[in-house]
Ligand code: TMP
């Protein structure tokens with residue numbers, strides 16, 4: 001089930017400009033489960049599951065009034081997030097290190113002592129919160145993941161964060177000195193309701209810290225694959241200033257961080273605080289990110305990435321090479337579905353997340369296997385779908401490269417990496 005927004009999520013402008021169509025596509029994390037023994041009684045079960053797969057438009061809009069890039073087709077959040085495939089603790093060493101460093105930085109900068117409370121929204125399996133010594137509370141709607149977090153010793157409320165759930169949390173744990181929301185703000189359709197919740201839970205002198213992929217980087221590096229139904233907004237600093245001002249909040253600092261293809265960490269406090277963030281916004285304006293023409297050029301570039309990648313893979317396959325997909329991140333599914341790269345090209349996708357192994361990728365129906373399969377019988381080429389972890393993966397897979405294997409990196413530039 002999906003609904004359609006008719007106006008901009010931040011400023012309410014009705015005149016949104018559609019510049020890119022990547023779909024229809026199924027939700028990027030909706031991996032399909034193969035039949036178990038009881039399903040064998042119904043041989044058509046799996047075919048039926050494929051047939052019943054739900055596709056939704058993946059159209060991208062720009063708001064010429066406030067500058068927010070956004071999706072307007074909203075897939076029911078229960079469908080997307082209640083049973084979730086992404087476990088932070090299983091995803092990458094890079095992100096684990098990132099969260100450890102962030103916890104250290106916040107503890108020092110805001111002088112968090114044992115009585116202080118930090119609330120993390122979209123806390124996943126507790127990988128981030130585990131690093132704090134103070135009181136810590138997670139909020140995450142994915143029941144499978146909140147359960148894992150509680151087992152990991154991180155108290156987690158299994159719910160969506162809304163003004164309503166914030167009141168309930170307030171009654172149970174009181175106000176927080178720090179509220180964090182990393183890689184979750186873009187998932188929220190009703191940002192006003194979400195921010196009302198943040199306002200009610202934040203101490204007067206507290207800080208709200210968000211990390212979001214920066215649209216400027218998405219634009220510069222043509223990271224179109226990071227567009228999927230879970231990501232409803234693609235942020236610049238400009239539109240966020242407008243949003244926070246409605247809650248008497250202001251941005252006091254913006255830091256650029258390298259994760260997820262280039263993100264920004266934004267510190268938000270009550271309007272009474274000092275602080276400035278000028279340079280980022282000036283840079284965004286210089287990139288002409290607030291005009292319609294920019295978006296047409298972007299869409300043309302995306303189409304040519306598709307053409308170049310499909311041409312390369314088809315040629316390699318015709319030459320008799322064995323090709324697989326390395327990693328099965330959500331963004332990989334956007335790329336595969338948009339380019340229509342299926343099991344005729346890629347024998348399988350590997351992934352380190354046990355939840356994804358043994359399943360089939362949404363849309364293209366490529367089997368997902370453990371990295372052991374890749375190591376035991378290495379292919380000629382591996383299409384690196386989580387290209388954002390290129391350094392980590394190249395280091396880890398030196399053996400594959402030494403034995404003549406080659407990685408195909410699709411983004412930001414199509415590149416083949418091997419040792420000759
Ligand atoms: P992310 O880009 O959203 O963090 O997702 C990364 C996905 O890629 C996650 O499913 C784990 C997978 N992955 C591997 O399978 N092997 C790896 O070496 C890395 C770094 C990630």
Ligand code: ZN
Pocket residue numbers: 008009010011012013063064065066067068
């Ligand atoms: Zn707008």
